[in-house]
Amino acid sequence: GNRLMPVMVDEVAAETPDRVCFSIPRSTDLKAGFHDITFQTFANAINKTASFIEREIGRSSMFETVMYMGIQDVRYFIVLFALMKTGHKVLFSSHRNSVAGHTDLVKQTDCGIIMYTNGLSCAGIIEASRMETLCMPELDYLFDDSVHTDPYPYTKTFEQAKHHPCMVTHTTNSTGMPKPVIWTHWLLATTDAQRLVPDFDGRPTVWNKVFDSSERCYSGVPICDSAGIVTALVEVLLNGCTVVLGPPNNPTANTFEQVVTYGRVDAASLLPRTLEEIASSQTGLALLSRLKYVAYAAGSLSPRAGEILSRYTHLYSLMVSTETGSIIQHATDREDWQYMCINPKYNGIEWRPRGSLYELVFKKSNDLADVQGIFKTSLRSQECSMGDLYSKHPTKPHHWKHEGRTDD
Template sequence: MSKYSSAYSSEKLIPRIIDDIARTHPDVLYAEIPNDAHSCQAGFRKITYKDLANAINGLALWIERTLGRGLNFETLVYLGPHDLRYILMLLAAVKAGYKMLFPSSQFAIQGILALIEKAAGKALLTPVCIPPTGAAIIEASQLSHYQIPELSDLLDVEHSTYAFEKSFEQARAEPFVVLHTSGSTGFPKPITWTHDWALSFGTEISLDAPEGYETMLNALPHFRALSMYPRFHAGHIFTCLLYPVFGGTVAIYPPSERPPGAAVALETLQATQTDLVFFGPLHVTELYNDSSLLDKISQHVKRISWAGGDITDTAGDAVNSKVLLMVGLGATEMGNWPTIRSKTWDPADWHYAQFHPAMNMVMEHREASIHEAVIKRRTEGHEQPIFKIYPHSDAYATGDMFVPHPKKPDLWRYYGRADDMLVFLSGEKFHPLGVENFLSHHEKIENALVMGTGKRSSILLIKLADGTSVDSIWPIIEEMNEQCPLVARVTRDRILVARPEKPFVVTPKGTVQRRATVELYSKELDRYM
């Protein structure tokens, strides 16, 4: 059990922890949400655990009245605005005997429908105001459709208690929620967390740091955190449910009807006190591109935790000079990897992470200085979250590649995915992420993808800014080539310019879906040896 939530509850199942805190410590703060879905000017509403439990009860009662009691953890699908109802839906569904699936609204409809089919979705739930993606699914599928209560009706009305009386041993292997992969290697795949998985996550974020080190919760106990992750994203559930319940943190919500950019984050930070912001790489890049925005944000928060993709050294150095950057690592199936920092940590090492020894992470050499992170099952102490999903494995190769710090042992920098590695006809290998990032962060280049597996040398697919020609960026490509081995260097005749009718396929995190984009240009690529 987490040492932070144990001050309020000895329970292990999240619905029971929330009910227990609501009963014994009703005024403990869970979150703050804007009173206006479009602005922070009307102030924030404090949501206590009593409020949270009451709203969950109201929604669980609505689910049972509308759909009946769940018999075998049937899957319900929800699409809605970026508000508190994602968390309420998750927990109300568990209480009512169902499990939730939260598809990304940024996927193509075909991808969402394939995901719903794989997860055996029973019904689609939306707010009264149906989002465009929800309307498209209603039209394209046979799912029954129901409209859930407004958030104000769930929070402002006192609801009857909806009991959840299972013990942890009874429920530990039962589903908690269904999320999905990012879709970077094809259609998204469902990933089911169990209650046991959730408790393992809570244990990992609450680990004590070795002597001379600190974890995020050691450094900022009971921190107030603004999360800018999409509400359907695992990062949202990490930061707005699991961290509050197991870590005693307070979730700060931005206005739900505004695009979740850095400008909205600033408006939120100006309206309520916040210790930490959870950002994606696009948000950090926004700050780099707008020094005035960066200056203003630095006046209201001192730490930014970023995750979900890489950022350039130039962008990170600029932001880190004003706000301390903390790299976050992990994945939907593995959770948020527990990291530690020396109490004498050099802020200049913002791009590096040191993993908690209890994670049992081993870096296995793959190519040149590149290593793959492999999690080994522990024989003592807690069992890591990944082995709740793969219980018969003793090791899990994450597919995440890292390079070591040139001078400091145990510090590692994320380098890319194993499945991004190019293998040329000669058998030589090259990982393209570094040079792709180099190109993509140039103002004349909107996106870049280096390909070459099964070819004699690299091929560059590039999306240029309006009014830009290949000739005008050739000096940039020459500079990129200086960073590459001979086999990976790009010549003028091996450059493909992306066409408007064939845009790069991107994930909800904004990163390029490599396989889908390569398939989109397969005919063009076949012309090259």
């Protein structure tokens, strides 16, 4: 629970350089198969990018914000770590945001530089924000191991870097404009700390034994969003899994079918809307039965789709958010796909009755500081409600089903 991700990448690259971290499509036609990226190649790509950034804009001693707008490929992970190494913090703005939304985030985070990839138009943002621009190197160059790369180490210890900002993502507020959320290295390390929590009622946490069981997991969650970035990093660095990325467009049932067929995957993280499509596809369902599990964001899958899908694989409903990161939840039985088994002791949660339902409220506890992600973003709060309502499982204790919002 006190490890720094940029240091972990370099350590794995030194100890097991040929271990595969990501697998990416060889072309837009997924029948051409996937290209495995080793930790050595990934670490080299990060170092090349960090050196490039330092040459172009220098290092930062003040964690200046650099916006990254790119085609949704593995460069999101490369730029995240490269900017950590040069002392900056990256701003990831969802591709779904309007130009007004992007520029509002730029203002709120005092951002003066945008890094972009060829093939994605950022003209509107650049025009509206008057930012300095930097074009991200191409993948062919970054992954060419014959190009010499000097090491570019991240030299701080966890205690030194713990409270340093390293990434900005965002939620959407009631006006529809994005609200920035600053991630520190401590918040990024939350899931690592949660992996140390013991089994509960014989159930391991999903973050260790469940997700450790996969060798190749398809990430079908947009990587321009914090959920896509963080879950992929957890799988690669904590679960020892290879993350298989699909093409950069929005994942459909057809994309899922091709990735499973040609990408040799044995698990997946998917959006509820992709799962709804798969539930209506005989081909998709047949391929689903090859997977050890599918994880999805809680509360947004229709009962009809969930009932069908859970006949073919083990579905895990996850509670993750931009403000909390992950919480400690334990493995559920296959028929309880709608429920989350939420640890009553280590999350610091109070369940407050609201009619026949319960509101989830986090209560700050110094003893739980490492595993309570919410109080790493809401530093001054003593308690925090996410505004979500849950019902209890009729027979199983500590099993909760998301039912809606307090403001509905």
